[in-house]
Amino acid sequence: MSDDASGVATAERGLKGAEQAVASFEEEDRGAVRRLQGFLHRFPTTIPLIVLLIGVVIFAFAAPGKFLSPLNLSVVLQQVTIVAILGIAQTLVILTAGIDLSVGLIMILCSVVMGRTAVVYGVPLIVAFPLGLAAGFACGFVNGLIVTMLRLPPFIVTLGTWSIFGALNVFYSRSETIRQQDIEAMAPFLQWTGTLIKLYDVGKALGLDLLFLKGWVVTYGSILMVVVAIVVWYILSRTAFGRHVYATGDDPDAARLSGINTNKTLIAVYALAGLICAIAAWVLIGRIGGVSPQAGQTANLDSITAVVIGGTSLFGGRGSIIGTLFGALIVGVFRNGLALSGLELLWQDFAVGVLIIVAVTIDQWIRKISA
Amino acid sequence: MGMKLLRMALAGAVVLGAMATSAALAQGITVGLITKTETNPFFVKMREGAQAKAKELGLTLISAAGKFDGDNDGQVAAIENLISAGAKGFAIVPSDSKAIVPTIKKARDAGLMVIVLDTPLDPMDAATATFATDNRKAGLLIGQWAAGTLGDKAKDASIVLLDLATNQPTVDYLRDQGFMAGFGIDVKDPNKYGDEDDPRICTHEISQGDQEKGRTAMENALQKCPNVNVVYTINEPAAAGAWEALKAVGKDDGSVLIVSVDGGCPGVANVKAGVIGATSQQYPLKMAAMALEAIASGTLPAIDPAAGFLDTGATLVTDKPVAGVESIDTAKGTELCWG
Numbered sequence: 001m002s003d004d005a006s007g008v009a010t011a012e013r014g015l016k017g018a019e020q021a022v023a024s025f026e027e028e029d030r031g032a033v034r035r036l037q038g039f040l041h042r043f044p045t046t047i048p049l050i051v052l053l054i055g056v057v058i059f060a061f062a063a064p065g066k067f068l069s070p071l072n073l074s075v076v077l078q079q080v081t082i083v084a085i086l087g088i089a090q091t092l093v094i095l096t097a098g099i100d101l102s103v104g105l106i107m108i109l110c111s112v113v114m115g116r117t118a119v120v121y122g123v124p125l126i127v128a129f130p131l132g133l134a135a136g137f138a139c140g141f142v143n144g145l146i147v148t149m150l151r152l153p154p155f156i157v158t159l160g161t162w163s164i165f166g167a168l169n170v171f172y173s174r175s176e177t178i179r180q181q182d183i184e185a186m187a188p189f190l191q192w193t194g195t196l197i198k199l200y201d202v203g204k205a206l207g208l209d210l211l212f213l214k215g216w217v218v219t220y221g222s223i224l225m226v227v228v229a230i231v232v233w234y235i236l237s238r239t240a241f242g243r244h245v246y247a248t249g250d251d252p253d254a255a256r257l258s259g260i261n262t263n264k265t266l267i268a269v270y271a272l273a274g275l276i277c278a279i280a281a282w283v284l285i286g287r288i289g290g291v292s293p294q295a296g297q298t299a300n301l302d303s304i305t306a307v308v309i310g311g312t313s314l315f316g317g318r319g320s321i322i323g324t325l326f327g328a329l330i331v332g333v334f335r336n337g338l339a340l341s342g343l344e345l346l347w348q349d350f351a352v353g354v355l356i357i358v359a360v361t362i363d364q365w366i367r368k369i370s371a
Numbered sequence: 372m373g374m375k376l377l378r379m380a381l382a383g384a385v386v387l388g389a390m391a392t393s394a395a396l397a398q399g400i401t402v403g404l405i406t407k408t409e410t411n412p413f414f415v416k417m418r419e420g421a422q423a424k425a426k427e428l429g430l431t432l433i434s435a436a437g438k439f440d441g442d443n444d445g446q447v448a449a450i451e452n453l454i455s456a457g458a459k460g461f462a463i464v465p466s467d468s469k470a471i472v473p474t475i476k477k478a479r480d481a482g483l484m485v486i487v488l489d490t491p492l493d494p495m496d497a498a499t500a501t502f503a504t505d506n507r508k509a510g511l512l513i514g515q516w517a518a519g520t521l522g523d524k525a526k527d528a529s530i531v532l533l534d535l536a537t538n539q540p541t542v543d544y545l546r547d548q549g550f551m552a553g554f555g556i557d558v559k560d561p562n563k564y565g566d567e568d569d570p571r572i573c574t575h576e577i578s579q580g581d582q583e584k585g586r587t588a589m590e591n592a593l594q595k596c597p598n599v600n601v602v603y604t605i606n607e608p609a610a611a612g613a614w615e616a617l618k619a620v621g622k623d624d625g626s627v628l629i630v631s632v633d634g635g636c637p638g639v640a641n642v643k644a645g646v647i648g649a650t651s652q653q654y655p656l657k658m659a660a661m662a663l664e665a666i667a668s669g670t671l672p673a674i675d676p677a678a679g680f681l682d683t684g685a686t687l688v689t690d691k692p693v694a695g696v697e698s699i700d701t702a703k704g705t706e707l708c709w710g
Binding site: 063066067069071072075078079082166169170174175176177178179180181194196217284287288289290292293294295296297336339340342344345346 | 409410411412415537576577580581582583584586587590591594595608611612614615619620635637640641644646
């Protein structure tokens with residue numbers, strides 16, 4: 001500032017200096033934006049994390065005393081667990097530039113296979129439960145087989161199998177609900193995922209008086225979600241197979257040329273996704289206590305929403321599991337927060353819609369600059 | 372109504388005359404059943420009832436359904452197919468009670484007998500006849516039961532209502548408002564919920580009639596209404612979901628009354644187990660079977676002109692009867708249940 005003031009005397013030199021300063025300021029500004037884009041490209045989970053924190057702050061004020069209570073936040077975690085697990089399965093598929101519209105129905109079908117086989121047909125759980133897991137794996141395997149062997153777009157294939165799995169669900173379940181009490185009597189293991197763990201009591205059992213844990217409750221289902229997330233994260237980031245998944249999604253031709261068997265990779269991805277859906281089925285039984293062939297009808301779109309809001313690119317090759325967990329939490333926080341704020345359901349749907357569009361816009365923007 | 376009945380009877384007589392005796396004439400008759408969806412247990416049972424009746428009467432049954440609740444286009448296509456197939460008539464549970472009316476008119480103009488089940492058309496007389504449950508009465512029964520059970524405490528109740536959908540379809544507001552009227556709440560507009568100002572109503576939440584969403588709705592409601600002691604639910608899956616949420620916070624000790632509507636076998640079993648206090652039982656199999664009989668014979672059963680529709684009944688099922696509210700116990704309810 002003092003330099004400028006003294007430079008008034010030598011006008012021409014001063015002007016030159018000012019011009020340069022303006023020019024360099026503009027360049028710096030563009031550099032900052034570029035740097036931000038570069039940063040987001042490298043750490044795409046930053047945005048969902050920020051949105052999540054903003055959501056938490058907004059609802060802390062919009063629903064004072066209700067939203068931020070440990071009990072409510074525990075409930076939100078329970079509410080998002082199923083969608084988050086399906087989201088992990090969906091992330092795997094979307095990373096290969098595919099999409100799986102059948103995840104929700106694979107989950108319902110598996111829950112019916114587990115519950116009905118054990119309770120209605122009286123098959124021992126040691127057979128019925130693995131049968132349910134196998135059903136999920138098989139559904140995913142079929143998806144992958146059709147996608148690779150018939151070379152059809154995943155969107156079309158899974159739209160078809162969505163309908164087929166739905167029909168199989170009605171066929172096997174006869175649309176009959178299995179009650180919580182019947183599962184409890186004959187196959188309580190299926191409800192294990194819904195068991196509540198009071199964190200404070202756990203601390204106490206370990207001889208720790210952790211007061212801040214009072215009121216916090218998690219289910220084994222949520223812990224299972226974290227375990228699934230860690231395993232899939234490890235596979236994606238620490239194994240050759242994981243790199244193949246990213247490479248196949250980023251540029252399948254290049255991946256093939258560099259020696260990756262993309263068909264094998266794709267089939268493995270869909271089959272793994274199906275197996276994860278079966279795990280979600282187990283968590284679903286724990287959450288509702290019984291088996292309802294009607295439950296989870298919106299789970300397909302909910303899982304895609306979580307993945308997209310979590311910053312995974314629908315064009316494949318870029319995204320992360322942790323992003324999807326944030327995505328699921330964001331949707332859960334907004335739905336719960338808006339409900340506690342007294343807003344009608346339609347505004348919850350509205351808000352989720354806005355979140356999706358914003359997320360995809362940001363994704364496009366990052367892609368454009370980095371390209 | 373009388374004129375219409377007479378006309379129906381005449382039409383039936385003509386048809387009867389044209390064909391031989393009743394047992395033989397049923398041969399070759401095609402009838403239809405169109406439900407809202409093919410997965411909802413209520414409609415699955417309805418279809419099973421229709422199939423059994425069709426077999427008994429020797430009818431060819433074509434069943435169809437919308438893809439989802441509210442799918443009008445799917446039902447329009449189903450009706451067009453039945454007209455093409457030369458069906459004698461069909462029974463339909465309309466997904467959109469207004470939008471389907473022109474297509475129903477087309478079918479009736481083509482000579483088909485149209486019996487509307489469960490959800491009346493708007494206007495109701497667009498159908499040949501309507502066989503339905505009085506959903507408002509179904510709600511009324513559980514409302515009266517809840518008020519009677521609470522006794523003096525009813526005036527300090529904290530009520531959570533787990534409804535069906537934000538657009539308040541007919542069955543949704545009829546059950547909800549019936550419950551309120553039975554409980555002794557001023558319902559204001561009887562064809563809409565959410566406009567009441569009774570302080571005992573703590574919140575309305577949307578369950579979509581789904582067990583998982585029912586649990587989520589109840590969890591959210593618990594944050595707003597920690598002292599809840601009455602939960603109304605649109606159907607029994609929603610009630611089962613609400614129960615899980617209540618159990619998770621230790622409110623499964625009998626401190627909260629859950630009431631519901633449907634009378635499905637899992638629901639009645641839940642009444643027996645004490646999960647649901649009382650439920651209003653409806654009879655989808657009976658509805659469908661009666662409709663098929665009417666279409667096959669071409670004659671309608673007697674319909675009370677004041678109601679405008681044939682009431683297939685709603686019965687309160689509970690093991691804790693309340694004086695002044697007629698009910699059956701779960702043993703009887705189990706005999707009559709569906710799904």
